[in-house]
Amino acid sequence: MSRIPTNIITGFLGVGKTTLIKQLLATKPELECWAILVNEFGEVGIDGALLREGGTAVKEIPGGCMCCVAGLPMQVGLTQLLRQKRFDRLIIEPTGLGHPLEVLQTLQTHFADVIDLKACLTLIDPRHFSSERHLSNDTFHQQLEVADLLVATKLDLTENAHLNAMQRQLAAWQLSDRPLTQANNGQLALHWLDQPHQAHAVLPETGHHHGGNYPAATLPTPSEAQPIVSKRHQGQGYYSCGWALHPAKVFEPDAVFHWVSGLTCDRLKAVLITTDGIIALNLADGVLKTLELDECDDSRLEVIHHQPLDWDALAEQMQHCLAPA
Template sequence: MNIIPTNIITGFLGVGKTNLIKHLLAHKPAHENWAILVNEFGEVGIDGALLRENGTMVKEIPGGCMCCTAGLPMQVGLTQLLRTQKFDRLLIEPTGLGHPLEVIQTLLNSFQGVLELKACLTLIDPRHFSSERHLGNEIFRQQLDVADVIVASKTDLASENDLQAMNKQLKTWQLDERPVTQAEQGELSAHWLNLPHNQHIPLPSHAHHHGGDYPAATLATPSEEQPITEKRNQGQGYFSCGWAIHPAQVFALNDIFNWISGLNCDRLKAVLITDQGIIALNLADGVVKMLELDECEDSRLEIIHHEELEWDKLGKEFEQCLE
């Protein structure tokens, strides 16, 4: 079989990784089949619904960092993908709270001769360089250390001070000589994917472990008898709670949009069956974005925050948005 070019697309929570991958998929060569391995911190599974829109083969690994326990969940997910169908390129999207260095290690140790690791793309939001919570986060730094290409997103929302802080920090961390480009609204030329990967920092000597049973699986579609199911997760200093809702349940779009707009959390993603069609909702940096989708199996919503929230209260408020 042909060796498959593989790219890791990493970056912290809310920088726009999924949006950028959707753009790359929409502009890939028409004759090529691409596959996605996506890892979510939460255990509900939402990104898969967003990325399957054009028939792309997607394998989800939920519930934390897929490189835990010596990369077992990642190895299982990749093996399942490779057995499913032939494809011409693989894109790997680790969770924004994952360790990309150990993802690289798993690829190099377990899939030599099958996958060829090409450029690792790290998305950054310039505003994060004015945030001590981001600058002091070990994962944030590692995502930049492994980058072959640094992609600045959301520059239209950044101030001149944010951009100066970003450039100063990249220079302090001796990253200013790496290729740097911008991706407005997730738009990025695919030629960046073909650059080679360089091993900028040593691979870890041992795997880390955050707990959990692997291989994990996303929540199954709830039954009519129990139309709403919930799953929580925590790790790396963050907390999540997600809900899956039976497809017979329909949300009032205006109510759910207003509720989400009033939430204070680091990250929210949702794919919902509403009275105005199937809608994807995305909350990051206090801004809610909405996208129409063609289909989904059920409704799902996930909230991530750096502090534990009143999940029971939020769950009741969420249910109140049903018609």
Template sequence: MNPIPTNIITGFLGVGKTTLIRHLLSHKPDHENWAILVNEFGEVGIDGALLREGGAEVKEIPGGCMCCVAGLPMQIGLAQLLRRQRFDRLLIEPTGLGHPLEVLKTLSDHFEGVIDLKACLTLIDPRHFESDRHLANEIFRQQLDVADVLVATKTDLAEQNHLLAMETILRQWQLAERPLTTANNGELDQHWLNLPHNHHIPLPDHAHHHHDNYPAATLPPPDEDQPIVCKHHQGQGYHSCGWAIHPSRVFTLAALFNWINGLTCDRLKAVVITDEGIVALNMAEGVVKMLELDECDDSRLEMIHSDALDGERLEQELVACLMAE
């Protein structure tokens, strides 16, 4: 078999990776079969429901960085995915808090001849270049270093000072020569996927860190006896709290939307069954967006924050958004 054209699509939390992949899927050739290996920091798993609607075969690796422990979660997940059928393209979406160099290392060590690594696309929000928290973050810098193409997102929300700061930092970090394009609302031309990959910095010799609880326990699905299942995660200076809710429990959309708008967190994603249908909710930089979906197995919501989250209080508030039984 010919190696599968493969792209890594990386970028920090909330920069729009899933939105961009959904757009790419909506414009893929009808005769092609695409696969997606997606990694989420939290352990609930929400992106899979969003991406499967695009007609791709999806394998989720929840619970932190998929390259931990010498890349074993990624090796297993990717091997399982590639055994399912023959694919015409593979997209790998690491968590916004994952180490892309470790992902490249795993691909190089274990999948040579199986994949044909094309351009690594790094999504960047210009507003982050005036954020000391982002500029000082090792993962943020690493995501930029591995980029074959820099994709600026949310430029419609950026001001001139953000764009000037981005230009200055890229020049200071010797990245100004990398191809740079924009993709507001995830709209990116597919020709960028076919550019070659170049190794810009040396790959690590070993895994960067270990998780004491690996392999991560699979989140049990909610059932009638336990209609709400909660899972917490912590790492890389961030905390997550997520819930899976049995499909018999239906949310009042207006109440849920208002509650989410009042939350303080770095990132929130949800796929929920409501009194107005199935919707996906996405909050980043304090802005909540909503998308209608056709189906989902259950409701799922997860938030990520740099400060510890009060899971018990948040769950009480979440439950209050459910319709009366």
């Protein structure tokens, strides 16, 4: 059997990876069957609900970096996904706080006879090149180092000073020769996926471990007896808390928008059942975006920040956004 064309799509928190993958799925050849292996820093698993619409095969690895402990969670998740059926393309989306070098190492060590590794796409928000917190982050640097293609996003929020800082930093890190394109609202031409992968970076000799416990404990499914369940996670200098709610718990949209718009956090993602239907929320860098969805099993919400927050207070505020039973 021929090997499966495979792309890694990486980039820091909130840069728009899931949005771009959704657009790629919307424009892929109609008869092709694609699979997605998605990794989230948080524990509740939200990206799967966003990407699964349309029948795409999705395997989620929540709870930190998929390459922890010598790539074991990634090996298990990818093996389970590939056993389902024959796919025409595989897309791997590591968490924005994961290590793409170790992801590459796992693919090349354990799946070389199954996958045909194509271009690694690194999404970049030009504003991050003016942020010392990003510039000093090893994962941010790794994501740039592995890139076969740099894809600039969030250009509607970008100023010339950010673009100039990006060009200066790419030159300082000797990355000016990498192809650079842009994706407005996640739109990217499919031909970029078939570009070859180049071995730009030296792969590590061994896997790393930064606090994840695998196999990770499964988040309990919300039930009528326990309609709200939650789980917290921390690592790589970031903290998260996520909640899953039984579908009988329905949100008031106006209350949700008012609450979320006032939050201070690096990232919020949610899929919520509301009195007006199902919506997805995406809060990054103070900008809130919404999307209507057709279906979901339950409501899920995750908050990520570079400092610990008062999670109990957030849980109480969230519950105040619920409609009366």
